[in-house]
Amino acid sequence: xxxxxxxxxxxxxxxxxFIHRTPVVTSSAINRLAGRDVFFKCENLQxxxxxxxxxACNAVFSLTDEQASKGVVAHSSGNHAQALALAAKMxxxxxxxxxxxxxxxxxxxxxADYGGIITFCEPTLxxxxxxxxxIVARTGAHIVHPYDDVRIIAGQxxxxxxxxxxxxxxxxxxxxxxxxxxxxxxxxxxxYASKNAxxxxxxxxxxxxxxxxFNAGFIIPSxxxxxxxxxxxxxxxxxxxxxxxxxVGAIVTVSEESIIAAMRLFWERCKLVIExxxxxxxxxxxxxxxxxxxxxxxxxxxxxxxxxxxxPWQADVPKT
Amino acid sequence: xxxxxxxxxxxxxxxxxFIHRTPVVTSSAINRLAGRDVFFKCENLQxxxxxxxxxACNAVFSLTDEQASKGVVAHSSGNHAQALALAAKMxxxxxxxxxxxxxxxxxxxxxADYGGIITFCEPTLxxxxxxxxxIVARTGAHIVHPYDDVRIIAGQxxxxxxxxxxxxxxxxxxxxxxxxxxxxxxxxxxxYASKNAxxxxxxxxxxxxxxxxFNAGFIIPSxxxxxxxxxxxxxxxxxxxxxxxxxVGAIVTVSEESIIAAMRLFWERCKLVIExxxxxxxxxxxxxxxxxxxxxxxxxxxxxxxxxxxxPWQADVPKT
Numbered sequence: 060x061x062x063x064x065x066x067x068x069x070x071x072x073x074x075x076x077f078i079h080r081t082p083v084v085t086s087s088a089i090n091r092l093a094g095r096d097v098f099f100k101c102e103n104l105q106x107x108x109x110x111x112x113x114x115a116c117n118a119v120f121s122l123t124d125e126q127a128s129k130g131v132v133a134h135s136s137g138n139h140a141q142a143l144a145l146a147a148k149m150x151x152x153x154x155x156x157x158x159x160x161x162x163x164x165x166x167x168x169x170x171a172d173y174g175g176i177i178t179f180c181e182p183t184l185x186x187x188x189x190x191x192x193x194i195v196a197r198t199g200a201h202i203v204h205p206y207d208d209v210r211i212i213a214g215q216x217x218x219x220x221x222x223x224x225x226x227x228x229x230x231x232x233x234x235x236x237x238x239x240x241x242x243x244x245x246x247x248x249x250x251y252a253s254k255n256a257x258x259x260x261x262x263x264x265x266x267x268x269x270x271x272x273f274n275a276g277f278i279i280p281s282x283x284x285x286x287x288x289x290x291x292x293x294x295x296x297x298x299x300x301x302x303x304x305x306x307v308g309a310i311v312t313v314s315e316e317s318i319i320a321a322m323r324l325f326w327e328r329c330k331l332v333i334e335x336x337x338x339x340x341x342x343x344x345x346x347x348x349x350x351x352x353x354x355x356x357x358x359x360x361x362x363x364x365x366x367x368x369x370x371p372w373q374a375d376v377p378k379t
Numbered sequence: 380x381x382x383x384x385x386x387x388x389x390x391x392x393x394x395x396x397f398i399h400r401t402p403v404v405t406s407s408a409i410n411r412l413a414g415r416d417v418f419f420k421c422e423n424l425q426x427x428x429x430x431x432x433x434x435a436c437n438a439v440f441s442l443t444d445e446q447a448s449k450g451v452v453a454h455s456s457g458n459h460a461q462a463l464a465l466a467a468k469m470x471x472x473x474x475x476x477x478x479x480x481x482x483x484x485x486x487x488x489x490x491a492d493y494g495g496i497i498t499f500c501e502p503t504l505x506x507x508x509x510x511x512x513x514i515v516a517r518t519g520a521h522i523v524h525p526y527d528d529v530r531i532i533a534g535q536x537x538x539x540x541x542x543x544x545x546x547x548x549x550x551x552x553x554x555x556x557x558x559x560x561x562x563x564x565x566x567x568x569x570x571y572a573s574k575n576a577x578x579x580x581x582x583x584x585x586x587x588x589x590x591x592x593f594n595a596g597f598i599i600p601s602x603x604x605x606x607x608x609x610x611x612x613x614x615x616x617x618x619x620x621x622x623x624x625x626x627v628g629a630i631v632t633v634s635e636e637s638i639i640a641a642m643r644l645f646w647e648r649c650k651l652v653i654e655x656x657x658x659x660x661x662x663x664x665x666x667x668x669x670x671x672x673x674x675x676x677x678x679x680x681x682x683x684x685x686x687x688x689x690x691p692w693q694a695d696v697p698k699t
Contacts, residue, residue, distance in 0.1 A: 327687065330652040331651060363650035367646060367690070367692060370690070370693075372687060373690075373693055
C-alpha cells in the first residue's frame with residue numbers, strides 16, 4: 060500500500076495547528092430511529108465548513124518552501140476551492156483557483172474572501188484544465204487535485220482518526236463518496252487505527268458510479284449525474300479506487316427523497332446545518348441499507364455549505 | 380434580593396445531571412463584522428432545543444416528593460411546554476400541558492413525544508388559565524409558570540453561570556427578553572459571578588414592551604405584538620421586572636430585518652440552526668446598538684426550534 064499509517068499520523072500532526080478538532084454529536088431521537096448508536100463527526104463545523112480543509116491543508120503544508128513559493132492551483136467550484144485558498148493564505152502563498160464563470164456568486168465571493176486569485180473560464184472540463192495548465196505554465200504553481208492525490212487522502216483520513224480516538228469501540232464508519240478522497244482516507248484510518256471498524260461508502264442512487272465501479276472492479280465514470288448531493292457528482296479518482304476496493308466493505312445507494320428526509324431530520328434534531336451530500340450516510344442508515352449487526356456507527360458529516368435560498372423541502376425548489 | 384447566589388448555585392447543582400453543558404462557539408467572520416470578540420452560548424443545543432429546559436428542570440426537581448407526586452401543569456404552546464414535559468418525565472411524574480387547539484401540529488407532537496398530557500382549549504388567555512385551574516382542581520398538580528417564578532429564574536441563570544465559568548473575562552452578556560426569565564437569570568448570574576460583566580437585554584422593536592417598561596419604571600404590557608421572534612411575544616413577569624430594573628444595564632431594540640439577517644448569518648457562518656428569538660442579541664451587535672467599549676461579548680443563544688417550512692428568507696413567507 061502506497062499510503063502508510065505513518066503518512067496518516069504525519070498528516071494529522073502537520074495539520075493539527077490549523078484545523079478545528081471537530082466535535083462528535085449524538086441524538087437520542089436519531090438513535091431510536093436508527094435502532095443503534097450513531098456518532099456524528101461534525102466536519103460541517105470544520106474551517107470553510109467542510110472536511111476538504113484537512114486535505115488541502117496537508118497538501119499545502121507538505122510542500123517544500125521552494126515549491127510553495129510559486130503558489131498552488133486547482134480548478135474547483137466547490138469546497139476544495141475555498142479549502143485550498145484558506146490553506147494557502149495560512150501558509151502565506153498564492154492560491155490560483157479556476158472557476159467556471161457560471162459558478163454561484165456566493166461561491167466566488169467565498170473563495171475571494173479567503174484570498175484566492177480567481178480565473179474564470181467556460182463551464183467545461185476542457186476549459187477548466189486548459190486554464191489550469193496556462194496558470195501552471197505562467198506561475199509555476201503546484202497543482203493540488205481535490206481528491207486524486209495521496210496527500211489529500213492522508214489529510215481526509217484525519218477526521219476518522221479523530222473519531223476513532225474519541226470512540227474506539229465503533230464497529231462501522233460511514234462516509235459519502237464522490238471522487239473518493241474522504242472514503243479512501245476513512246478506510247485507511249479504520250484499517251490502521253481500529254481493531255473492529257469496517258467502512259462503508261454511501262452514494263446517491265442518481266450518482267452511483269462508485270457503487271457500479273466497486274462491483275465491476277474497474278472505474279465506470281459517472282454520466283451527467285443529477286442529484287441534490289452536489290458534492291458527490293464526480294467520478295472516482297485513479298488513486299482512490301484501489302484503496303476503496305481493498306479497504307471498503309461495501310458501497311450502498313440511497314434515493315433523493317431519503318437524502319432530503321435525513322438532512323431535514325438532522326437539522327431538526329441536532330440543530331446543525333449540513334449540506335445534502337453530508338446527509339447521504341444517515342439516509343443509508345435510516346433506509347435500512349446498513350446491516351443491524353453494526354451497533355455503534357460513526358458517520359463523517361462531510362460539510363455544511365448549503366444554499367439557504369434553495370432548501371430542498373421548500374415548495375418552490377424543484378426536486379432533481 | 381429574594382434570589383441569592385446560593386440559590387443559583389443550588390439550581391446549577393440540582394439540574395446538572397439532567398441538562399447538557401452546552402458548548403460555546405465563536406466565528407472569526409462574525410467577530411470581524413462585530414468589531415470585537417463574541418462568544419455564543421449554544422442553548423439551541425440544550426435538551427428540547429432551548430434554555431427553557433434549565434428552568435423547568437430546576438422547578439420540577441425542587442418539588443418535595445409529595446408535591447411532585449401530583450404532577451406539574453402549565454399552559455404553553457412553546458418551548459416551556461416541551462421543557463416541562465421532559466423534566467417531569469425525567470422525574471417520573473405527570474406533566475399536564477394546556478395548549479391552544481390552533482397550536483402547530485409539530486408542537487403538539489413534540490409535547491406528546493416527551494410524554495406530556497395535553498389538554499386543548501380555545502386560543503385565548505382566559506381559556507388557557509381556566510383550563511389550567513380546572514386541571515389543578517382535579518389533579519392537585521403544581522403550576523410551573525414559564526418565567527414568573529424564582530425557581531425558573533434560578534434555573535435560567537445557569538446558562539450564564541456556565542458561560543462565565545468558561546469565559547470569566549467577558550465584559551458584557553446579551554440575552555433576548557420576552558417574559559424576562561432568561562434575562563433576569565442572566566443578570567443575577569453576572570451580578571453574582573462576575574467582576575466585570577454587564578448585562579443588556581435585546582428585544583424586537585415590534586415587541587418592545589420590556590424596553591418601554593424598563594424606561595418607564597413600571598410594567599407596560601405588550602399589545603398584540605407582531606414579530607418573527609415568536610419566543611418574545613409575552614410581557615414582562617412581576618417577579619422578573621424588579622430584577623431586571625436592578626441588575627440589567629439597558630434594553631435595546633432591533634428591527635425585523637436585522638433579526639432575519641443575523642439569524643441567516645449565524646446559520647451560514649456557524650452552521651447552527653437557531654430560532655429568530657435567539658438571533659435578536661446578535662442583531663443588536665451587528666446593528667451598532669451595543670457600545671464599542673464592550674470588547675468581549677457573550678450571547679445566550681436561546682433556542683433552535685424553528686419551522687423549516689417557514690424560514691423568513693424564503694420568498695413565499697410573508698414578513699411580519
